[in-house]
Amino acid sequence: MRADTAAGALPLSGRRRKAGPRVRLMPQLTGWGFVGPATLVIVGLSIFPAVWALILSLRDDNLLAPGTFVGLQNYRDLLDDPDLMAATGHTLLYSVLFVPGSLLIGLPIALALNRPLRFRAFYRTCLFVPYVVSAAATGILANFVLDPQFGIVNDLLAGLGVARQGFLQDPSQALLTLVVVSLWGSVGLPIVVYLAALQDIPRELIEAARVDGAGPLRVFRAVTLPQLRPATVFLVIWQTIDALQLFDLVYTTTKGQPLDSxxxxxxxxxxxxFKLFHAGYGAAVxxxxxxxxxxxxxxxxxxARRGEAAA
Structure with a gap:
């Protein structure tokens, strides 16, 4: 009887082995069935505009009337456009000030918030809230706070005996003011990223360095900073892309003024x-x-990889 039962069980186990891959595949197919339509929509909305903009950059087109194919002429015109060169200079200056500034401000704050402090979670939340707020809302708020006549900042300066400043309405101060406003609104990201990286540093490395006689400064330079390299690389790339794509803050504050500064x-x-209807040239830019x-x-x-290899 036992022999017959064992013999009869063999085909069943064989059938189970054959059905196994299909059974394991079903949850994946079910998952793709749910996310597939949304994925197609998202990918389509990303790829189609990119391809259309590439074609548009090769045409003299105003989006209103049929355009003409001009090849690479729009790209050649980029090199001879003084206004574009001026805008590029403003973007580079903004990036040079904003990217290192956000990291140099975010790292010390993250180090402070990584220590055992009372109300630490509250401080972290307060510092991250400006990053969650949209840049458009930040720009509108900056217009009120930095108004030359009625802004609270100028009222405080007047109370201290300092002359009122133009800020966003002064050509020599407007871009620097945008950098400061951007830092206020964006420094929450470096703080959070550095906090996560600091909490991932093995305590054994820090304790070993202290046992070897390293002081706090030495531990920070020899242990903490190398461990923060991946987070720093991520932040440099992210903040650089964010700086190069600056738009909404400018649109809600200065609209490129004063004097195109x-x-x-x-x-x-x-x-x-969208204002001069040089759509082909805009796509080339x-x-x-x-x-x-x-x-x-x-x-x-x-x-970054070169630095890791050298280390």
Whole structure:
């Protein structure tokens, strides 16, 4: 009887082995059935505009009447456009001030918030809230706070005996003011990223360095900073892309003024494409900025890997 039972069980186990892959595949197919339509929509909304913009950059088109194919002429015109060069200079200056500034401000705050403090969670939340708020709302708030006549900042300066400042309405101060406003609104991201990276550092490494006689400064330089390298690389790339694509803050505060002192590349692209109806030229500017962003990101990754190899 036992022999017959064992013999009869063999085909059943064989059938189970054959049905196994299909049974394991069903949850995956079910999952793709749910996310597939949304994935197609998202990918379609990303790929179609990119391809259409590439075709548009090769045409003299105003989005209203049928355009003509001009090849690479729009890209050649980029090199001879003084307004674009000025906007590029403003963008580079903004990036040079914003990217290192956000990291240099975010890291010390993250180090402080990584210590056992009372109400630490409350402080973290307060510092991250400005990052959650949209840049458009930040810009509208900055207009009120920094108004030369009625802004609270100028009222405080007047109380201290300092002359009122133009801030966003002064050509010599407008871009620097945008950097400060951007830092206030964006420093929450470096703080959170650095906090997560600090909490992932093995305590054994820090304790071993202290046992070897290293002081706090030495521990920070020899242990903490190398462990923060991946987070720093991520933040440099992310903040650089964010700086190169600056638009909404400019649009809600200065609209490129005064005297075009805050006209950055993306705002200049917007003016060309949607105000002057030079859509083909605007698309060429967009693709040139895309290539520059890829090059900067690739250079940052290459430099980081080179540093890791050297270490």
């Amino acid at each position: 805050t006209t950055v590349i993306v705002f200049y692209l917007y003016q060309q494409a 967009a693709y040139a900025l895309f290539v520059v962003t890829l090059l900067v990101s690739g250079l940052a990754l290459w430099y």
